[in-house]
Amino acid sequence: MPSESTLAATPVLRGHYSDASITDKIADIVLVQPAHWGWIAGLGVAAAFTLLFLVAISYLLAKGVGIWGINEPVAWAFAITDFVWWVGIGHAGTFISAFLLLLRQSWRTSINRFAEAMTIFAVAMAGLMPILHLGRPWFFYWLIPYPNIMNVWPQWRSPLVWDIFAVGTYIIVSILFWYMGLIPDLATLRDSARVRWKQVAYGLLALGWRGEARHWHRFDTAYLLMAGLATPLVISVHSVVSLDFAIGNTPGWHSTILLFSGFAMALTLCIPLRAVFGLRAFITARHLDNIAKLMLVCCLIVTYSYLIEIFMAFYSADPYTIAMTMNRVQGPYAPLYWSVVLCNVVVPQALWFAHVRASPLSLFMIAIVVNIGMWLERFMIIVVSLHRDFLPSAWGMFYPTFWDLATLAGSIGCFALLFLLFLRFLPAISIAEMRKLARRLPRRA
Amino acid sequence: MKNASNLYGVMAEFATPQALLDAVARCRSASFAKLEAFAPFSIDGLPEALGFTRNRVPLVTLIGGLLGGIGGYFMQWYSAVVDYPINAGGRPLHAWPAFIPATFELAVLGAALAAFFGFLALNGLPRLRHPVFDAPDFDLASRSRFFLCVRAYGTAFDADAAERFLRELAPVRVMRVDR
Numbered sequence: 001m002p003s004e005s006t007l008a009a010t011p012v013l014r015g016h017y018s019d020a021s022i023t024d025k026i027a028d029i030v031l032v033q034p035a036h037w038g039w040i041a042g043l044g045v046a047a048a049f050t051l052l053f054l055v056a057i058s059y060l061l062a063k064g065v066g067i068w069g070i071n072e073p074v075a076w077a078f079a080i081t082d083f084v085w086w087v088g089i090g091h092a093g094t095f096i097s098a099f100l101l102l103l104r105q106s107w108r109t110s111i112n113r114f115a116e117a118m119t120i121f122a123v124a125m126a127g128l129m130p131i132l133h134l135g136r137p138w139f140f141y142w143l144i145p146y147p148n149i150m151n152v153w154p155q156w157r158s159p160l161v162w163d164i165f166a167v168g169t170y171i172i173v174s175i176l177f178w179y180m181g182l183i184p185d186l187a188t189l190r191d192s193a194r195v196r197w198k199q200v201a202y203g204l205l206a207l208g209w210r211g212e213a214r215h216w217h218r219f220d221t222a223y224l225l226m227a228g229l230a231t232p233l234v235i236s237v238h239s240v241v242s243l244d245f246a247i248g249n250t251p252g253w254h255s256t257i258l259l260f261s262g263f264a265m266a267l268t269l270c271i272p273l274r275a276v277f278g279l280r281a282f283i284t285a286r287h288l289d290n291i292a293k294l295m296l297v298c299c300l301i302v303t304y305s306y307l308i309e310i311f312m313a314f315y316s317a318d319p320y321t322i323a324m325t326m327n328r329v330q331g332p333y334a335p336l337y338w339s340v341v342l343c344n345v346v347v348p349q350a351l352w353f354a355h356v357r358a359s360p361l362s363l364f365m366i367a368i369v370v371n372i373g374m375w376l377e378r379f380m381i382i383v384v385s386l387h388r389d390f391l392p393s394a395w396g397m398f399y400p401t402f403w404d405l406a407t408l409a410g411s412i413g414c415f416a417l418l419f420l421l422f423l424r425f426l427p428a429i430s431i432a433e434m435r436k437l438a439r440r441l442p443r444r445a
Numbered sequence: 446m447k448n449a450s451n452l453y454g455v456m457a458e459f460a461t462p463q464a465l466l467d468a469v470a471r472c473r474s475a476s477f478a479k480l481e482a483f484a485p486f487s488i489d490g491l492p493e494a495l496g497f498t499r500n501r502v503p504l505v506t507l508i509g510g511l512l513g514g515i516g517g518y519f520m521q522w523y524s525a526v527v528d529y530p531i532n533a534g535g536r537p538l539h540a541w542p543a544f545i546p547a548t549f550e551l552a553v554l555g556a557a558l559a560a561f562f563g564f565l566a567l568n569g570l571p572r573l574r575h576p577v578f579d580a581p582d583f584d585l586a587s588r589s590r591f592f593l594c595v596r597a598y599g600t601a602f603d604a605d606a607a608e609r610f611l612r613e614l615a616p617v618r619v620m621r622v623d624r
Contacts, residue, residue, distance in 0.1 A: 019485055019589035145520060153524035155531075162546040169550040173557040180561055184587070188485070191584035207571035210578070211586050213482040214500070215568045217492035221502045222564035226557055229506075233553045240546050435486040439462070 019435045026427050026434070027192050035424065043420050049413020056406040060132060067403045074386045074398035079133040081379040082408055086126035086415075087167070087241055088374065093119030094174065094234045098227035107290055109433045110283050114422075116178040121418040123171045125411045130163060132407070140164075159244040166240040173233055177226045183209050184219070184432040245381075283429075285358055292357040295370065299348035302377075306345065324385060332397065333384045340380055343373020452597040453576040453624045454481070455607040457616035458590055462488045465591035468614045469494045472595060475610060479596035483577070483586040505563030506556050513555020518548045580622045594622065 060067060070077050096115040100108035131140045143164040145154050154161045186206035193199045209215070313325040328337045347369045350356045357363065388395045422428070459465045465482060469491065472480055482491055492498070521544040525531075530538050565571065577583055577594060586592050593616075595607045604621065611619045 023485075023588050145524065151529070153529040156521045156525055156547060157540055157543040162550075165547040165550040169554040169557075172554060176557055176561045180564070184486070188587040191587045203573065207565065208573045208575060209570065209587075210575060211483045211485060212568075213484065213488070213491045213495055214497050215570075216484065216487040217497055218500045218502050218564050218567055220487050221500055222506075222560045225503065225506050225560045229553050229557050229560070233550075236546070236549055236553070240550075243546070432486045 019438075022434045022438060023188055023192065023431055026429050026431050027189055029423070030189060030425060030427060031193055031195075031198065039420060039424065042416065046413050046416035046420055049410055050417045052406050053410025053414050056403055056410050057132065059403065060407075061137065065133065065135065067401065068407075069399050069401045069404055071396070071398075073389050073394050073396050074383055076133075076382050076386060077379070077398050078400060078404040078408060079129045080382055081375065082411060083126050083129035083133075084241055084378045084382075085375045086122045086129065086411070087237065088378075089371075090119040090122035090126060090170070090174070091234050091238060093117075093122065094230050098177070098230035098234070101224070101227045102231060106437060107287055109437045110429050111287055111291075112433075113178075113181065113430045114419075114428045116174065116181070117419060117422045117426075117428075119174050120171065120178060121415050121422075123167065123174060124418070125415050127167050127171060128411070130160070130167075144168075159240070162240045163244060166237045170233060170237045173226070173230055177223075177230055180219070180223060180226065181430060181433075182426060183207060184211065185427045185430060187211065188431050189427065288360060288363055289354075289357045292351050292363055292366075295367075296348060296351040299344060299351070299370075303345045306341070320390060324388070327388055328380065328384050331384070331388070333380065333387070336376055336380050336384070340373055340377045343369050344377060347373075451624055452602075452604055453622040454479075454594040454596040455604055455611060455619065456577070456580050456592055456594040456622050457611040457614060457619045458582055458585075458592055459614075459616050460590065462491075462591055464615070465593060466491060466494055468593050468611075468616070471614060472593065472610070477595045477607065478602075479598040481577075481594040481596060483583075483592040483594070485585075485587050485589060485591075488591075501567060502560060502563050505567070506560040509559020509563070510552050510556030513558075514548055514552030516555070517551030518544060521547060576622050576624050580620055582618065582620075590617070 068078060093115040096108055097112040097119070101112070131137050134140055142152075143154055143161055183206060186202050187209035190199055190202040190206045193202055310325055313321045316322075328334070347366060350362070350366060356366075383398050387398055457468065459468060462484065465484065466488070469480060469482055473494070473496070480495055482495060484491065522539060525540065525544075526538045532538075577586075577592075580592075582590065583592065593611070595611065597604060608619055608621070
């Protein structure tokens with residue numbers, strides 16, 4: 001069991017790496033190594049769930065949202081829960097890549113690339129959900145202002161329009177930020193590839209990058225500016241998502257939601273990644289420890305907001321808010337509430353212990369529990385508030401159907417499929433930044 | 446002997462970033478008109494050593510952000526007040542608080558697009574074909590080697606003198622690059 005002092009001494013990069021060996025270690029995953037059996041198996045499972053997703057979407061397009069369990073009074077359930085959950089996961093990726101860049105945290109270097117990929121794929125899944133929830137998804141582009149023969153404009157006072165601007169901007173900026181960081185690495189792949197089609201493909205994607213000093217100067221400036229833009233953008237996207245709820249007068253929709261699950265997802269992804277692709281030298285115990293500590297901080301903030309939510313309900317003396325709060329803790333959905341408390345408040349407390357943070361297996365399990373807990377939390381916020389409205393005569397219950405579950409499971413499968421393909425076709429760790437990091441770190445004897 | 450006008454420059458290859466930085470300083474004091482340096486990662490102080498201290502990416506980004514924000518607000522105002530007014534219970538048509546989310550998002554979008562495409566345009570990218578790619582060993586410029594190119598610039602450029610000068614800097618090799 002490592003003590004706190006040995007962990008602090010664990011470097012963010014292990015062993016001696018030169019520019020060439022860093023290049024080989026990371027680029028060979030893409031260019032040389034044969035597919036690992038774990039990757040192939042994962043790809044197979046992910047592809048099966050992606051097929052399920054396609055089936056669920058096709059059936060939805062044919063039949064309409066009635067195939068889900070939604071009805072009055074609970075007209076929002078799984079799709080909106082999935083949306084908020086995926087957006088939250090995406091946010092942690094931007095947080096790791098942009099916010100930690102602005103703070104000059106050198107440990108982010110080896111995890112930022114795949115955190116950004118996680119963001120893009122998670123936001124893609126998030127963006128699909130409200131579209132699928134539209135009555136006529138094929139008209140989703142009516143939300144975008146474009147010259148049209150109907151002579152109508154989007155309704156700017158509508159949160160749905162804010163959503164498409166927020167999520168649309170978020171995904172475009174995330175892709176630009178990610179692609180820009182990839183350009184020097186794509187040039188490396190172009191020059192290292194020995195197969196013609198890879199040389200051509202990576203050569204086209206690298207846009208002719210040749211590493212000139214002035215180009216690097218503009219690259220550094222633009223990359224930092226993009227990070228500076230992405231940070232307030234993340235806050236604004238989640239603020240818009242929160243406004244979607246706060247604009248309504250439903251009790252229980254006016255408090256904080258957080259990016260707790262995103263850090264959990266980052267751990268869920270990077271622990272198998274470093275094991276399967278042998279990247280333990282680049283993603284060290286120090287990284288896992290740092291993410292675990294960030295998770296613990298988020299857990300404490302979430303705990304605080306749960307407590308303040310209960311306090312505010314009674315402090316406001318609003319009978320509807322008090323009734324909603326009591327319904328959450330002892331109503332028909334009470335097991336859900338107590339599961340949320342168990343997953344998000346009780347279990348993560350284990351992260352206080354250094355030997356828990358040092359064990360990849362226990363971190364992985366905690367991360368899974370937190371991911372489940374955060375999904376349940378969003379479900380609780382949405383459904384428990386809706387199912388008992390102001391009038392008892394309008395009360396009802398929500399029960400998910402097979403298609404609700406298929407859509408959720410399918411979106412996770414589709415996310416995994418995209419992520420696994422990313423791991424094999426693009427460098428999962430920024431090669432150029434690792435070279436720089438290796439030179440900056442003091443050489444150890 | 447190649448025609449001087451067909452020459453892109455004389456290039457030297459170095460094994461370490463420090464050797465490249467030293468070579469840049471020597472070439473600058475020898476007053477070669479145009480220098481280009483190539484490295485597999487961003488070397489602190491290299492652009493400054495080349496006399497390149499400021500770039501226009503921030504200005505382009507600012508302009509993009511302003512255009513996005515102002516244009517976005519104008520679009521909402523024009524559509525909601527002039528082109529497609531909807532009277533909802535007598536509420537004001539110019540509902541500025543409701544216009545803020547899309548205005549902010551469009552400002553960020555404009556700035557990010559300007560930063561990305563400004564970075565590409567100012568660098569003259571995409572440009573898939575470039576003379577330096579034909580230099581032997583240049584595939585290592587994205588891997589582990591550092592290159593300095595003295596450009597054949599002006600009528601007074603003496604390729605032989607430049608080559609002799611670069612050889613004194615103890616490079617891995619020196620080569621001529623054709624256009």
